[in-house]
Amino acid sequence: MCPVGNTSALGIETRLWEMADALRNNMDAAEYKHVVLGLIFLKYISDAFEAKRSELEAQKSQGADPEDPDEYRAANIFWVPKEARWSHLKDNAPQPTIGKLVDDAMTAIERDNHSLKGVLPKDFARPGLDKQRFGQLINLVSDIGLGSPADRAKDILGRVYEYFLAQFASAEGKKGGQFYTPSHVVRILVEMLAPYRGRVYDPCCGSGGMFVSSEKFIEAHSGKIGDISIYGQESNYTTWRLAKMNLAIRGIDAQIAHGDTFHNDRHPDLKADWVLANPPFNDSDWRGELLKEDKRWVFGIPPASNANFAWVQHFIYHLAPTGLAGFVLANGSMSSNQSNEGEIRKKIVEADLVDCMVALPGQLFYATQIPVCLWFLARSKKNGRFRDRREETLFIDARKMGTLVDRIHRELTDDDVAQIAGTYHAWRGDKDARAYSEVPGFCKAAKLNDIRKYGYVVTPSRYVGTDVAEDDGEPFEEKMARLATILREQTADASNIDAAITANLKELGYGE
Numbered sequence: 001m002c003p004v005g006n007t008s009a010l011g012i013e014t015r016l017w018e019m020a021d022a023l024r025n026n027m028d029a030a031e032y033k034h035v036v037l038g039l040i041f042l043k044y045i046s047d048a049f050e051a052k053r054s055e056l057e058a059q060k061s062q063g064a065d066p067e068d069p070d071e072y073r074a075a076n077i078f079w080v081p082k083e084a085r086w087s088h089l090k091d092n093a094p095q096p097t098i099g100k101l102v103d104d105a106m107t108a109i110e111r112d113n114h115s116l117k118g119v120l121p122k123d124f125a126r127p128g129l130d131k132q133r134f135g136q137l138i139n140l141v142s143d144i145g146l147g148s149p150a151d152r153a154k155d156i157l158g159r160v161y162e163y164f165l166a167q168f169a170s171a172e173g174k175k176g177g178q179f180y181t182p183s184h185v186v187r188i189l190v191e192m193l194a195p196y197r198g199r200v201y202d203p204c205c206g207s208g209g210m211f212v213s214s215e216k217f218i219e220a221h222s223g224k225i226g227d228i229s230i231y232g233q234e235s236n237y238t239t240w241r242l243a244k245m246n247l248a249i250r251g252i253d254a255q256i257a258h259g260d261t262f263h264n265d266r267h268p269d270l271k272a273d274w275v276l277a278n279p280p281f282n283d284s285d286w287r288g289e290l291l292k293e294d295k296r297w298v299f300g301i302p303p304a305s306n307a308n309f310a311w312v313q314h315f316i317y318h319l320a321p322t323g324l325a326g327f328v329l330a331n332g333s334m335s336s337n338q339s340n341e342g343e344i345r346k347k348i349v350e351a352d353l354v355d356c357m358v359a360l361p362g363q364l365f366y367a368t369q370i371p372v373c374l375w376f377l378a379r380s381k382k383n384g385r386f387r388d389r390r391e392e393t394l395f396i397d398a399r400k401m402g403t404l405v406d407r408i409h410r411e412l413t414d415d416d417v418a419q420i421a422g423t424y425h426a427w428r429g430d431k432d433a434r435a436y437s438e439v440p441g442f443c444k445a446a447k448l449n450d451i452r453k454y455g456y457v458v459t460p461s462r463y464v465g466t467d468v469a470e471d472d473g474e475p476f477e478e479k480m481a482r483l484a485t486i487l488r489e490q491t492a493d494a495s496n497i498d499a500a501i502t503a504n505l506k507e508l509g510y511g512e
Helices: 011-024 029-058 069-073 086-091 098-112 133-141 148-155 156-172 183-194 209-220 237-248 310-318 339-350 412-429 448-453 476-507
Strands: 200-203 228-234 255-256 272-277 320-330 356-361 370-380 394-399 445-446
Touching: 029 069, 029 086, 029 098, 029 133, 029 237, 069 412, 086 098, 086 133, 098 133, 098 448, 183 209, 183 272, 183 320, 183 412, 200 209, 209 228, 209 272, 237 255, 255 412, 272 310, 310 320, 310 339, 310 370, 339 448, 356 412, 394 412, 394 448, 412 445, 445 448, 448 476
Parallel strands: 200 228, 200 272, 228 255, 272 320, 356 394
Antiparallel strands: 320 370, 356 370, 394 445
8 A cells, every 4th residue: 555644656646636626616625525536436437447348349359248237347347338438528528518417427327336326426417516617627537547457556546535535534624534534543453453354344434444444454465355344334424425435446345334333233243353443532422322221331331421432332242252343532531430431441441352552642633633542452362363462451652653744734654553563463472473572651561450550541651651761871970970060050150140130230220
């Protein structure tokens, strides 16, 4: 995948964003998002279709049929009917009817590709969309190749799509952040859990970033994409559509349901090998008072005023007997004792489920400045996959990591991600991992009794201690003598300055 902080290496993303944003005029970013991402999606599947069509034309003598939709579906490529092909839309871009033509194209694609039914945006003909600017945007997107085999190999479309999601999240603030988790945060979760095979689940999947990163992880480690199966759920309908498109453009087969996870769990019987999630922080509108008797609350009834521990218990409920979960929560989850949260956390700790806690630096998210942490839970700390870690938890304090990319946003670098994930892998005993060693101020493996002594607070800074000052080699007695001399000299200088100031004040008539 692309290196963190290097999303503009091709230059395409930035150029497309700057030009598209200039065409936005006064349209709200939340609305314009679907205009741009819808067009990018349409251009991609049309490019992929045309590349496959050319290949089939060259193979006609061998029995290939360029007009057979099944030829395309067999290659995991969407069938694009004539009225939806990009060449047709580009030819008609200057026409005032271009909005309706794009709507018709989206409808035709959904008609001929059932996996996209109800997913694509179809509101391009609305009067509020400037058709002249819209036509210019089509011409702009026309200049970028997205779906040819070479383009797909470089994942140009995926990079453009991810870049736009990030830019819209930044432009929309809190609203945008609800559907986008920064890729470098997702990478830590994925790199630490290392989901090579099995069922991957995200019950609040936003635009699907956890799944995309999981697939990239497998590819990067020479694994087989088909070794994992993906399950997700998203309550916001427009965000659910973004997730479906985001996965479709990458050819990722996933069971993504629409609905409220708490009140309408669409995967009620799922037991996942991996849970990766970034639930809404401190959600007070989850209607928890309606679920007091829910079977998921094994460790206590979560407060109706905050859904944090409702999410935690939902994740645990859906974990397989050897499953692992990694998720983002607000820092308050590590220490809060309000409204039964402390008791719930205590029971989760006593059940020996907490495998690792990571404190992250601030300014990582577009949506909030609330400091966040990562929780890693293990259903069984002795299951043969790693070493026996029973009654032991790793604490990592990564608050000093990251690099500011602008005045208010920080990113974790590749080296940061590697250090955090590598420390966890070493501690839990991954095959071929380096030997684990504790680093004061950064990481510490604590026993269950240690956590009890701290009142079940799981904030890493309580456990890791402080950095060890580097020894400069100067003997203590010599250093103290030198510092004492410096202090006496500075005190004498200060006395001289005070005397000079007093004398000047007397000359001005302000002396005692």
